[in-house]
Amino acid sequence: MSAPVIEASGLVKTFGDFVAVDDVSFEVPRGTVFGLLGPNGAGKTTTVRMMTTLATPTRGSARVAGHDVVREPDAVRASMGLTAQSATVDELLTGRENLRLIGDLYGLDRRFVRRRSDELLEQFSLTEARDKIVKEYSGGMRRRIDLAVSLIAQPEVLFLDEPTTGLDPRSRVELWDVLRGLVRDGTTLLLTTQYLEEADHLADELIVIDHGRVIARGTPLELKDQSGAASLVVTVSRPDEVQQAAGLLRAIVGEVRVDEDARRLTAPSGDVAALTQVARQLDEAGIDVDDLGMQRPSLDDVFLSLTGHRAEESSNPEEVPA
Numbered sequence: 001m002s003a004p005v006i007e008a009s010g011l012v013k014t015f016g017d018f019v020a021v022d023d024v025s026f027e028v029p030r031g032t033v034f035g036l037l038g039p040n041g042a043g044k045t046t047t048v049r050m051m052t053t054l055a056t057p058t059r060g061s062a063r064v065a066g067h068d069v070v071r072e073p074d075a076v077r078a079s080m081g082l083t084a085q086s087a088t089v090d091e092l093l094t095g096r097e098n099l100r101l102i103g104d105l106y107g108l109d110r111r112f113v114r115r116r117s118d119e120l121l122e123q124f125s126l127t128e129a130r131d132k133i134v135k136e137y138s139g140g141m142r143r144r145i146d147l148a149v150s151l152i153a154q155p156e157v158l159f160l161d162e163p164t165t166g167l168d169p170r171s172r173v174e175l176w177d178v179l180r181g182l183v184r185d186g187t188t189l190l191l192t193t194q195y196l197e198e199a200d201h202l203a204d205e206l207i208v209i210d211h212g213r214v215i216a217r218g219t220p221l222e223l224k225d226q227s228g229a230a231s232l233v234v235t236v237s238r239p240d241e242v243q244q245a246a247g248l249l250r251a252i253v254g255e256v257r258v259d260e261d262a263r264r265l266t267a268p269s270g271d272v273a274a275l276t277q278v279a280r281q282l283d284e285a286g287i288d289v290d291d292l293g294m295q296r297p298s299l300d301d302v303f304l305s306l307t308g309h310r311a312e313e314s315s316n317p318e319e320v321p322a
Contacts, residue, residue, distance in 0.1 A: 006064055011062060013043075022043070026217070035192075035206030036190070064076045106152065143175060147178065203220060208302070233266050233293060234249065234282070241288075251281075275293070
């Protein structure tokens, strides 16, 4: 098995008496997406700052592309790109000018930068907007140009700190498609997010962080399995048939949760045979349903069971900047 491209071992970061990151460890294989999931203030951004040489660990160590983040910061920076929570591009320059500026700062060959800029503008669907100043871009376009700028030097590792915060659902999905394309091309991504859906769609593996500590790790599917079996969910068409349907379900699977307003019945059963029997009994009783199926626990269910609160709820004070 090849060495991990990103690795953290016992990372700790303190600010006075405040412990922002407390003994965080993980490894990221090449060409995968690794997620840091947690609420605002959980320690995700501080972890990324240490991994990208923007903050010095109080204790512990980290390596990116084989380079130690403390002893070899220049080599780490040369091997990675970073898309922070807020856009880092110059709003008074055009998209193309921003790309060429960063290429110059990297000391890259001018001909390479021109060719690479055109490739990135096309890849991120920004060719038509290449000569507009970034200030005139939409929110989704700004995030795409910010991501494009971080890729100008073709880094093998890309850190994404809540890359879709503030984007509308359509722009978020479009950016997910771009990120999947980067992984197919061999880029290794480390993603921080407080969006459960985002982690579910993108991450091959993730850790859940709360109060600066790792409280769970695994693939999205493994974490969902930890939260319990799938549930049988029935949505009845008519409000006056909810209780009758609930009686039929109880006779088959036992415990049933009833949501009268939503006309929804939920039974903690992952048995497909029970689903078939319920469908037959409802049909024989003449009870119409809008929906009937099995539902796995969501990552939101996982986070709630682990922490007692939703992922979007801040559990810590704002992280102290390094």
